[in-house]
Structures are given as structure tokens and as C-alpha cells.
Amino acid sequence: MSETLANLLNETRAFPPPDALAADANVTAAAYDEAAADRLGFWADQAGRLDWAQRWEQTLDWSNPPFAKWFVGGRLNVAYNCLDRHVAAGHGDRVAIHWEGEPGDTRTITYAELLRLTCQAANALTDLGVSAGDRVAIYLPMIPEAAVAMLACARIGATHSVVFGGFSADALSSRIADASAKVVITADGGYRRGKPSDLKSTVDEAVARTDTVEHVLVVRRTGEQVNWGDKDVWWHETVETAADSHEAQAFDAEHPLFILYTSGTTAKPKGILHTTGGYLTQVSYTTHAVFDLKPETDVYWCTADIGWVTGHSYIVYGPLSNGATQVMYEGTPDTPNKGRFWEIVDRYGVSILYTAPTLIRTMMKWGEDIPAEHDLSSLRLLGSVGEPINPEAWMWYRQHIGKGNCPVVDTWWQTETGGMMISPLPGVTAAKPGSAMSPLPGIVADVVDDQGQPVPNGGGGYLVLSEPWPSMLRTIWGDDQRFLETYWSRFGAGANQGDDWVYFAGDGAKKDDDGHLWLLGRVDDVMLVSGHNISTTEVESALVSHPSVAEAAVVGATDPTTGQAIVAFTIPRGNIDTEGDAGEALIAELRNHVAKTLGPIAKPRQIMLVPELPKTRSGKIMRRLLRDVAENRSLGDVTTLQDSSVMELISTGMRSAT
Numbered sequence: 048m049s050e051t052l053a054n055l056l057n058e059t060r061a062f063p064p065p066d067a068l069a070a071d072a073n074v075t076a077a078a079y080d081e082a083a084a085d086r087l088g089f090w091a092d093q094a095g096r097l098d099w100a101q102r103w104e105q106t107l108d109w110s111n112p113p114f115a116k117w118f119v120g121g122r123l124n125v126a127y128n129c130l131d132r133h134v135a136a137g138h139g140d141r142v143a144i145h146w147e148g149e150p151g152d153t154r155t156i157t158y159a160e161l162l163r164l165t166c167q168a169a170n171a172l173t174d175l176g177v178s179a180g181d182r183v184a185i186y187l188p189m190i191p192e193a194a195v196a197m198l199a200c201a202r203i204g205a206t207h208s209v210v211f212g213g214f215s216a217d218a219l220s221s222r223i224a225d226a227s228a229k230v231v232i233t234a235d236g237g238y239r240r241g242k243p244s245d246l247k248s249t250v251d252e253a254v255a256r257t258d259t260v261e262h263v264l265v266v267r268r269t270g271e272q273v274n275w276g277d278k279d280v281w282w283h284e285t286v287e288t289a290a291d292s293h294e295a296q297a298f299d300a301e302h303p304l305f306i307l308y309t310s311g312t313t314a315k316p317k318g319i320l321h322t323t324g325g326y327l328t329q330v331s332y333t334t335h336a337v338f339d340l341k342p343e344t345d346v347y348w349c350t351a352d353i354g355w356v357t358g359h360s361y362i363v364y365g366p367l368s369n370g371a372t373q374v375m376y377e378g379t380p381d382t383p384n385k386g387r388f389w390e391i392v393d394r395y396g397v398s399i400l401y402t403a404p405t406l407i408r409t410m411m412k413w414g415e416d417i418p419a420e421h422d423l424s425s426l427r428l429l430g431s432v433g434e435p436i437n438p439e440a441w442m443w444y445r446q447h448i449g450k451g452n453c454p455v456v457d458t459w460w461q462t463e464t465g466g467m468m469i470s471p472l473p474g475v476t477a478a479k480p481g482s483a484m485s486p487l488p489g490i491v492a493d494v495v496d497d498q499g500q501p502v503p504n505g506g507g508g509y510l511v512l513s514e515p516w517p518s519m520l521r522t523i524w525g526d527d528q529r530f531l532e533t534y535w536s537r538f539g540a541g542a543n544q545g546d547d548w549v550y551f552a553g554d555g556a557k558k559d560d561d562g563h564l565w566l567l568g569r570v571d572d573v574m575l576v577s578g579h580n581i582s583t584t585e586v587e588s589a590l591v592s593h594p595s596v597a598e599a600a601v602v603g604a605t606d607p608t609t610g611q612a613i614v615a616f617t618i619p620r621g622n623i624d625t626e627g628d629a630g631e632a633l634i635a636e637l638r639n640h641v642a643k644t645l646g647p648i649a650k651p652r653q654i655m656l657v658p659e660l661p662k663t664r665s666g667k668i669m670r671r672l673l674r675d676v677a678e679n680r681s682l683g684d685v686t687t688l689q690d691s692s693v694m695e696l697i698s699t700g701m702r703s704a705t
């Protein structure tokens with residue numbers, strides 16, 4: 048990239064915390080000062096929030112960068128910290144999980160029950176020959192057994208590798224093979240969009256292609272017919288009959304807790320490795336700090352799937368280590384109707400909601416009348432994760448879901464970072480719509496230019512993390528070299544720029560005039576128009592700020608005069624007329640609107656009105672496919688698409704004008 052990112056969008060609104068929340072917040076501004084004065088001391092204090100069987104001798108060993116060791120010599124058990132200690136403290140009757148299946152069936156699981164189930168699963172896995180250090184693949188729908196399976200692995204020191212239940216046999220078998228998994232935990236199926244969807248036959252196909260799996264443990268969820276082989280055992284015949292007590296053994300702070308594969312779009316997926324003590328310290332602390340979670344009174348709901356890192360860190364390990372009561376939901380937001388999420392918020396009195404921009408924009412498209420039909424008064428804090436949240440979507444979330452009195456925390460982080468890195472603190476920060484604001488206490492982040500030099504306020508460039516953090520990935524499973532090359536060789540010591548090791552996250556960002564951070568999307572997606580680097584996020588946000596637009600995705604397409612030209616795919620809001628001349632007029636208006644908001648350089652060459660956008664299964668827009676459309680190429684690999692019919696919908700339902 049020849050020039051750092053253009054810095055176009057100018058947002059001046061800011062929303063300070065509600066007084067009552069600030070007065071009673073778990074974390075105050077003092078945390079920033081403490082961490083700045085003594086970063087390692089700060090993290091050692093946060094590690095002290097956990098129960099250790101043996102205290103560590105050294106907080107950080109960074110003698111062989113970028114391979115970190117945190118809490119060296121310490122020993123602890125993750126499941127003990129998530130379950131036993133809460134029961135021992137007298138909270139066994141507290142609800143851990145209010146679970147709701149898509150068909151409407153429910154289960155209420157207390158901490159005492161979750162501990163019993165986890166002990167049974169730990170005993171059953173041990174009986175199946177799994178021991179500390181073995182890998183277990185988990186391929187389950189959003190049912191309580193998914194959390195139980197993860198906790199049971201953690202309890203016996205087996206390293207889990209959760210594979211999202213929507214992935215194909217191909218994706219599953221390559222992940223099983225890469226990790227040499229010994230056992231696969233799955234189900235006959237799960238419910239999606241009102242129908243049972245099969246998982247077991249996908250597992251059969253994947254397991255047949257690998258040679259390490261000894262047993263397949265199958266939860267009965269749908270009751271549909273499944274093929275049965277000699278490796279298969281039923282969960283209800285093994286786990287549910289196993290002894291319900293189990294002594295948790297402590298493991299080294301650097302014992303491998305889990306591998307989670309990032310969905311590489313072209314190359315082989317990367318098995319991101321997380322370990323025990325540092326990971327749990329950071330996800331536990333950030334849950335406490337960023338959600339201001341009060342375990343006695345809050346009801347927390349994260350709408351992610353357990354197959355993504357958000358589900359690992361902020362459904363399983365963060366909330367449970369804090370003793371939270373949470374909601375877990377199996378299905379889709381529009382089954383049986385588009386108010387399903389708001390029914391759930393009302394039914395369980397959800398007070399903290401953590402969801403993704405893609406969902407917020409979908410809700411915007413469906414219209415504010417739907418949430419308005421439900422009582423959302425229990426909500427007190429809203430979170431966002433997964434993509435940059437456009438200022439307009441942020442405002443809609445704040446107004447129509449939070450009724451103007453809930454702080455919105457936009458949390459930036461990655462599978463690789465393990466936990467949240469950049470976010471407002473809800474009792475401290477006056478948050479600006481669309482900005483992740485500042486590195487959390489204990490985190491050092493910056494925005495640098497091509498040469499790795501920090502940009503001044505008002506400038507844009509590459510987001511980097513310049514000091515190690517407890518929940519950082521330790522390596523790529525089985526491939527230290529790729530770990531070095533992917534994350535550590537662009538800036539800093541790994542690029543022969545000085546002595547300090549600098550982690551490059553792959554995202555573009557800018558600092559506003561106050562030094563607050565704005566994420567601009569993956570640098571691979573940045574457009575180069577007439578010599579200016581323009582971020583897709585900023586143009587998308589400008590489009591979404593128009594009242595007729597619900598969602599937008601922007602790509603740079605090859606252009607003979609400008610190098611790349613901006614092409615926008617736009618979903619109009621539900622009530623907007625786009626037939627005939629009305630569509631043409633809207634397109635002209637939107638092009639002018641972008642030019643007016645961001646400047647003439649950002650005016651799209653072309654805007655297409657489309658009914659849907661291609662998204663990954665975790666809800667991120669796949670701009671690569673839209674580039675194929677914009678450049679009239681045949682489509683590349685579409686296997687990670689959430690809905691494979693969407694590209695056809697886009698090509699046939701497209702209204703375009705230039």
C-alpha cells in the first residue's frame with residue numbers, strides 16, 4: 048500500500064455513561080492509570096480474580112518473542128474456575144444457562160447442574176480413552192451440551208477444537224486431521240429455520256476421510272434417523288450414566304486449552320492456539336469490565352454461535368468464570384417470526400445483550416416496529432462485535448433497542464487476540480457512534496504507517512498491538528513459521544524495524560482528532576482510487592447513513608482511469624420503492640449523498656440495489672465475491688457463504704446505474 052488510509056468520516060456525537068451506571072461500575076477510570084503505571088502488575092491483579100492451585104512465579108516470560116508465556120509456573124483448572132468455585136461459594140442454585148431451542152423447548156440449568164453434567168462428561172471422555180493433551184473435535188448445534196463438552200475437555204486437560212455446525216464435511220475433516228483429533232462430539236442434528244438439520248452424516252463422511260478418530264460421541268437432539276457405526280456411542284448412554292463427581296486436576300498455565308480454526312478464504316485454515324491461565328484471566332476480566340457484569344442481578348445474552356471465538360470467550364469462558372446467568376438460543380432470529388430475539392429479551396429479562404452489526408442492520412431493514420412491540424426495558428447495556436459498526440447502525444441500536452439509555456460498547460478483537468482489546472468502558476467512556484474508542488486497560492495498540500511509525504491524530508494506517516497480552520494466540524497449531532510470518536513480520540523486530548515485537552492484526556484503522564480509534568475493515572479490502580486509499584467501511588457507513596439504506600457493501604473494481612473505482616451493493620430499507628424511475632432516482636441520490644458526506648473522491652462509480660449481501664457464516668460480508676461481480680468475473684470459492692443462493696439473487700435481482 049503506497050499511502051496510508053484516507054480519513055474521511057467525521058463523527059462528532061458522543062454519549063457519556065448514564066450516571067447510575069457510572070456510579071456503580073465494576074471498573075472506573077483508575078484502571079487505565081493502574082495498567083499504564085504497571086502493566087504486568089495490572090494483569091497479575093486480574094489473574095488474582097481466578098482460583099489458582101498454585102500461584103505463578105513470573106507474570107510474563109517474553110524472552111523468546113513472539114512466543115509468550117504468561118503466569119509461568121502457575122497451575123489452575125479452567126472448569127473449576129467456571130463451575131466448582133461458584134458452587135463452593137454457595138451459588139449452586141443460581142441459573143447458569145436459560146436455554147431455548149428453536150422449536151420453543153427450554154431448559155434451565157443451574158451452576159450445580161452444569162457442574163454435575165460436566166463431571167459426567169469428563170468421566171465419560173476419560174472412559175473413552177481421552178487424557179490430558181489429546182485433541183477432541185466438537186461439532187454441535189447451540190445446545191447446552193456444547194458448553195458441557197468444552198468444559199469437560201478443559202476439566203481433563205484435553206484440547207478442544209470446536210468446528211461450527213454449519214461447516215461442510217470437507218472443512219470438518221481437514222480440521223480433524225490437522226489437530227489429529229481422537230474423539231468427535233456431535234449430535235444427530237439441530238434445528239435451523241424451523242427444520243431439523245442433520246449433522247451426523249456430515250461427521251460420518253468427515254471421519255471416514257481421517258484416521259485418528261477412535262470414537263464419535265453423539266447427542267440425541269432431533270431424534271431423526273442416523274446411521275450407526277462401530278465408533279459411535281450415544282451421549283445419553285455414556286455421559287448421562289457416568290458418575291457425577293470428578294476431581295478437577297490443575298494444569299500448567301500454558302497448557303493448550305483450545306484450537307480454533309480461522310476460516311481462511313484461500314489458504315489452509317489456521318489453527319489458532321490458546322492456552323489456559325492468560326486466556327482465562329483476560330476473558331474473565333473483560334467480561335467483568337466491558338459488560339459491567341453483576342452476576343447476582345444481570346441476565347446476559349450473547350447471540351454468537353459457540354463455533355466462533357465470540358462463543359468461546361463470551362458465552363462459555365468469560366461469563367461462566369464470572370458466575371453469570373445467561374441465555375443461550377439455538378436458532379435463527381426470524382423463526383418463527385422476526386420478533387424472536389425481542390421475545391427472548393422480554394421472557395428472560397435480558398439486561399446485557401452482545402450481538403453483531405450484521406444482525407443490527409438486518410433488524411434495521413425489518414424495521415423498528417418489530418422491537419417496539421416488545422418490552423425491552425430490562426436492557427441496560429448493549430455490545431457489538433464482528434465488524435465495524437456503522438454510526439447509523441450504532442445509533443439505531445442505541446435508540447430502538449436501548450431506548451436511549453444503555454451504553455453501547457463496540458468491542459474490537461479477533462480469534463487471535465482471544466479476548467476484547469479495544470472497547471469503551473461502559474461506566475467511563477463517552478462513546479462515539481461507530482468508534483471502538485480506546486485500548487482496554489493493559490492493552491497497548493497503535494495505528495502506524497507503511498514504515499511502522501505511529502500516525503498522528505487525524506491520520507489513518509494499520510492497527511498494531513505493540514505489547515504482548517495474556518490471551519494472545521501462542522502459535523498456529525503445528526506451524527510456528529506461519530505464525531511468525533502471518534502476524535509478526537510486517538512491522539517491528541520481525542520486519543527488522545527496531546527491537547520491539549509488533550503484532551499486525553490485518554485491519555486498517557484511523558485515529559480521530561481526540562486520538563480515538565476507528566476500525567476501517569481488513570486492509571485486503573481497502574480500495575485504491577486515483578492514488579488514495581479509501582476504506583470500504585467509511586463508504587459503507589456513508590451509505591447506511593441515508594434513511595433509505597439498510598445495508599451496504601463496497602468494493603474496489605478495476606478501472607482504466609482511476610486504478611480502482613468504488614462499486615457499492617446496497618440493500619434498501621423494507622418500505623422503500625425501488626421500481627423503475629424511483630430506483631434510478633435513489634441511486635443518483637445515494638451517489639451524491641456519499642460525495643457530500645465524504646468528499647467527491649469517495650463518490651461510487653456504480654451503485655447496485657440488491658436484495659441480499661453475501662456473508663460468511665459468522666456474518667461478515669464477503670467482499671471478494673462482490674469484486675468478482677463488479678469486475679464481471681465468474682465467482683471464486685463460495686463454500687464459506689452462509690446462503691449459497693444469495694449470489695444468484697444478487698445477480699438476477701440487481702438494479703444498477705452508473
Ligand code: 6R9
Binds near residue numbers: 483568
Ligand atoms: C471477534 C471476532 C476478527 C476480525 C477483525 C476485524 C473484525 C471484529 C470488530 C471488527 C471492527 C469491531 N472485527 N470486531 N472490526 N470493529 N468491533 O469477530 O473474531 O472472527 O476472528 O474476526 O473481525 O476485521 O480482524 P474473528
